[in-house]
Amino acid sequence: MIPRLSKSRIQSGRQCHKRLWLELKQPGTARWGGAAQARLDEGTRFGELAQDLLGGGLLIAADHLHVREALAETQAALKRPHTEIPMLFEPAFSYEDVRVRVDGFERGDRSDTLIEVKSTTSVKDEHIWDCAIQTWVARGAGRHVKKIVLAHVDNQFVYTTPGDYVGLLTQVDITSAVEALQSDIPRIVAELKEVAAGPKPAIATGNHCTTPYGCPFIEHCQSGESEPPQFPVSLLPRARALIGRLEGEGYRDLRDVPDASLPNDLFKRIAAATRDDLPFVSADFQATLAAIPYPRYFLDFETVSFVIPRWLGTRPFQALPFQFSCHKESADGAIEHSEFLDVSGGSPLSAFIDHLLDAVKEPGPILVWNRGFEASRLRELAGMFPEKSESLLEVVERMVDLLPLYRSNYYHRDMRGSWSIKAVLPTVAPELAYDDLDICGGTEAQSAYMEAIHPDTPSHRRDELRTQLLAYCERDTYAMMRLMTP
Ligand code: SF4
Incomplete structure (x- = not known):
């Protein structure tokens, strides 16, 4: 029997025929990273909030494992007058062996509006395709879908009142873009049904494995390649x-x-x-670094971002610093270390600023790796905390970026085309590589922080995560100090 297609399977098949085939025939070979799961969880929370922001309605409760029940529930709801049930969430439709669940379905007197909810800040091509597939199926199932709307995150929204997210969602009419794809859908569905019924497609890995989405079969596919x-x-x-x-x-x-x-x-x-x-080391690199005056500060932040803002004054997806490490190196070789980390779950921003200003209060250059990132965070904080704005902008002025200095003056082949500090450090100081740490990268640090602030995390685990986060961030600034003598 040919497996039925769904919206997400069609999207997988559009990305790569082999991906669709593997999802259908060898789903156990997929490997999703922890970060992908965290993104899915946040997307689910956003979807639930979006239902409230769209004015509420009837949720078709049967989950994706109970498709028949979902279809029956949907049909029962649609038999009742639209004045009684004007909005359905997650209704199920089926046509030509393609099944879809629609985020929001607004019923009118003579026509319906299909609403797709995305936790992104803009309309993307793949969203139009998502909606085109759903529209084709809903129309095939007998609904008169006249308007199609994409509801996505408004990244200019600022969270100012506890619990009030009105304005977080913005709605864009994408009807004409969706209509333009309708004539393509039958051909694509027929093509993907052939893929589903056929042998495993012989497709090599390449750029298509990461665009538009990272494919969870990459390990499986690469293991079979030369x-x-x-x-x-x-x-x-x-x-x-x-x-x-x-x-x-x-x-x-x-x-x-x-x-x-x-x-x-x-x-x-x-x-x-x-x-x-x-390795390439420019002739004057060492002299350039040596000319940077003392005392030198080495500073690094860790940040987190939320689709749904949690702290007042913040925006969706805003990168919010929750931790820093700072090493101060004096001309006589003396080294001082200061740090900040708040895992209470409350806003760390005000305390972060106070501790940071204290850590760099003596004059001296502040060395960072990728100044644009740190400087942007401080400028944003300056806008949010006007009373501390001047001091924060002075810190920005003092920042010296080590990344472009390294990019222009140093390359080792083991960096494999990257000047991230994680790539550079093992080539200069292998003894400081991050492999002795529990947290080895920014994404892991964010996951650890999210776990630490989760209310269900036991205190002993929170303490453990705190220790790991501090060790990781400290390594970053210690590493920068070491990179002054490549
Ligand atoms: S890893 Fe690449 S080639 Fe393999 S299924 Fe995924 S997209 Fe296709």
Whole structure:
């Protein structure tokens, strides 16, 4: 029997026929990361809040494992007058063996409005396709869908009153974009039914594995492929078109690419360091770093963001600092460390600012890795806390960015095209690599923080997470200090 298609399976099939086939035939080979699960959880919470913001309605309660019940519940609800049930949430429709659940379905006298809810801040192509599939199925099932709306997060919304999220959702009429795709849907459905009924498609991994969504079968697919080159051309940074061209010309390993095929000095430098296994260090790099005066501060933040703002004065998806580490190095070699971390779950922002201003109160350059990020956070805080604005902007003025200095003056082939501090540090000071820590990256730090502030987290676990977070952030600033002598 050919498995039935759903909206998400059709989207998987549009991304990659093999992905659809694996979802249907070998779903156990999928691997979802913890961050993907956290995003799904937040998306679910946003969906529930969106139902309130859309004015409430009747929720079709049967879950995705009980499709027949959901279809029956939907039909029963639609038989009642629209004046009695003007809005349905999660109604189920089926047509041509394609089943969909619709986020919101507003019934009118003679026509219906289909509402798709997305926890994003803009309308994306794949959202239009989502709605096009749903519209095709709902119409096929007999509904007169006249208008299609995408309800997404308004990133200008500011949370000012506890519990009041009116304005968090913005609605965009996407009817004409959806109509333009309607004639394509029958062909796509027929094509994907053939994929579902056929043998496993032979498709190699590539850019399509991450666009528009990361594919959970990547490990499975790569395990069946021949050993990738040690330094694939794909490690060239921000060079998607060039990589495609080089791969099209048959180059797989960067070491085989002639300099003449590389358009700029940076790529030539990366290729040479990779080919010769000789790190590039510019002649005056050490002198440039040595010229930075003392006392030097080394500063790093950790941030978290929420789709649904939790703290007053904040916006959806705003990167909010909850932790910093700061090392101060004096000319005589003395080192002081200060840090801040609040895992109470309440807003850490005001205390974060106070502790930070105290940590860097003596004059001196503040070295950061990727100034744009830290500076943006401080400017945002300056806007939120006008009484501390001047001091925060002074901190921004004192910031010196180590990242562009390293990008212009240093490359080791083990960095594999990245100048993130995690990539650079093991090549300069392998003894400081992050592999002895429980938390080794920003995404893990966010997950740890989210777990720490969760009300169900026991206090001993919260203490453990706090210790891990402090160790991780401290390593970042200690590492920066060490990177002053490459
Ligand atoms: S990893 Fe890539 S090739 Fe494999 S199923 Fe996913 S998208 Fe297709």
